[in-house]
Amino acid sequence: MKARVAGAGFHNRTLLAALMMLASFGVCADQASCTDNADCKKGEACLDQGAGATGTCVARCAPLRLQIVSVGQESATTSDGNFIRYKLAVTNWQQFPDALFALTTDLPPCDLNANASRSWVDIFDATTQRRIYRFCALTQAKNLTELWFGLPQGTPAPARVHITMNDRRTGKTYCSNEISIASP
Secondary structure: OHHHHHHHHHHHHHHHHHHHHHHHOOOOOOOOOEOHHHHHHOOOOOOOOOOOEEEEEEEEOOOOOOEEEEEEEEEEEEEOOEEEEEEEEOOOOHHHHHHOOOOOOOOEEEEEEOOOHHHHEEEEOOOOOOEEEOOOOOOOOHHHHHHHEEEEEOOOOOEEEEEEEEEEOOOEEEEEEOOEOOOO
């Protein structure tokens, strides 16, 4: 019985330490399972772990925020048709170390990319909280100045967008400000 109590005490201390570590990252310890952002509360994002159908609703962000701006739009044509590419840039990209973008083989892949980057950047429609696009192969912090998402020509752009950057190694999530996107 004493061994069981000691084991339970160790488990509780370990769990408490893990919860305190999550709180220090600004991640809410009371996380819900999700399949997309619609399963999460306003202000939360469903961050998947890259393998499996479910993710975790994350409510808070790291203190350092990504500062994004809209840097224009351009037409693009692919074999799938004509698109408008909405370009974004993180103005404080220098505050994020390149190590956040190291290629990894020990973390879950991004679709068929088994050598995805440590941190993934997601662009969200700020009204619906639905993910519009994901970058999972950025290789350095400066790549944060070249973000974009494309929509078929004639499709209205979301009124506002924001981004998150999830460090898959530590579980730390960086969030951005919301910006307006003007449709062409």
